[in-house]
Amino acid sequence: MDTSRFLGTLKDSVGNKARPEGSIAEAYVNKECHNFCSMYFHGVETRYNRFERNFDGDQIMIENEYSIFSQKARTLGAAIYYTLSNSDFRTIQWYILINCDEIEEYLKMHMEEIQKHGNADLQQRHQVEFPSWLKRYVIKLHLDASLESNNHLYVLGIGPDIRVSRYTGIIVNGVRFHTIKRGSSRRTQNSGVLVHGVHNSKExxxxxxxxxxxxxxxxxxxxxxxxxxDWWNVGDKKNGIRTNGDLISVNVSRKWYTCDRFVLATQVEQVFYIDDVKNGDNWKFVQKTNPRHIYDVPEVEGNESNPAHEPYQQFEPGSNDVHQTNIVESRR
Structure with a gap:
């Protein structure tokens, strides 16, 4: 809290208008005493031990846990329960399976198996048949007593429940997201998303x-x-996206990949959209920001450091002592 705001807080505590200085001094002493005592409280939430506003929940790391089940997320608001359509369920399940690195060998096994029956519509058959093939495979392993029911391969192979929960808000990796519907009645914007992907073999x-x-x-x-x-059609370089230096403007009236709407929550970055008055109402500037308390410091391979890029700080001009400071990496 800066000095002016702190002084304003103390002025609000003035009870005796005839002795304002005394009231401010007393309020300051009381505040310092309370802060000092609160540092030694246990089991009581104070300003020193409370969670951050965008705390995404405790996570118990399990040995050999699949990355797909290790998402750090905390939902906001009440859940709405409903049943997915068959097409959406198949699309989501396939997306989860191909984004789980731990089962890559099983994807290859199934591909080799269906290739024995011909190469016609190979990728489509792979996508349609693999979930049921994996389910039969893990059930057989379980019946042969070679796979425990709590093993994550078995959990993934059995598949999710078609009955799901829907939310209007969530905090993922310390970033707060709201759906468009939830944000429509708010002055803040938390529904803009960015995902790094591949289109026509290009990033x-x-x-x-x-x-x-x-x-x-x-x-x-x-x-x-x-x-x-909902994805904007940035594949159209003329009418879908325009760049001007570091500025990126997208046309929000043109949708893209309408049959591929689902992504993992942990794959998404947050962006904000600002009106582009030059190009018209349908155009929005993309504003990328770094959330508070989240730092993405590049990792240095090995123990060697490059002196040319090593950050340091000098104490006083003209001082003979130069001390280098280490940056503590805080990964997402």
């Missing part, structure tokens, strides 16, 4: 807005959070 940044937050429940208490988004 592409997909910009859009969050429309729904879905929680899928697996057995043994495992959960996966998915975002349903």
């Amino acid at each position: 592409t940044d997909f910009y859009g807005q969050l429309t729904d937050i879905i929680q899928l429940d697996y057995c043994n208490g495992n959960k996966v959070f998915m975002f349903e988004c």
Whole structure:
């Protein structure tokens, strides 16, 4: 808290108008005493031990846990329960499976198996048949007593419940997201999303807005959070996206990938959209920001450091002593 704001807080505590200086001094002493005592409280929430506003929940790390089940997220608001359509359920389940690095060998096994029956519509058959193939495979392993029911391969292979929970807000990796519906009645904006992907074998940044937050429940208490988004057509370099130096403007009236709306919550970055008055009402500038208390410091491979890029701070001009400071990395 800066000095002017702190002084204003103390002025609000003036009870004796004839002796304002005494009231301010007493309020200051009381505040310092309370702060000192609160540092030694245990089991009581104080300003020194309370969670951050965008605290995303405790996470118990389990040995050999699959990355797909290790999302750090805290939902906001009450859950709305509903049943996914068959097409959405298949789309989401396939997306989860191909984004789980731990089962890459099983994806290859299934691909080799279906190739024995011909190469026609190979990728489509792989996408349609793999979830049921993996389910039969893990059930067989379980019946042969070679796979425990709490093993994450078994959990993933059995698949999620088609009945899911929907939310209008969530905090993922310390970032707060709201759906468009929740943000429509607010002056703040938390629905802008960015996902790094590939289009036509080229790396592409997909910009859009969050429309729904879905929680899928697996057995043994495992959960996966998915975002349903509307994507803007940035593939059209003329009428979909325009760049001017470091400024990026997207056309929010042209949608893209309408059949591929789901992504993992942990794959999404937050962006904000600002009106582009030059190009018209349908155009928005993209503003990328770094959330508070979250730092993305590049990792240095190995123990060697490059002196040319090593940060340091000098004490006083003309001083002979130069001390280098280390930067503590705080990963997301």
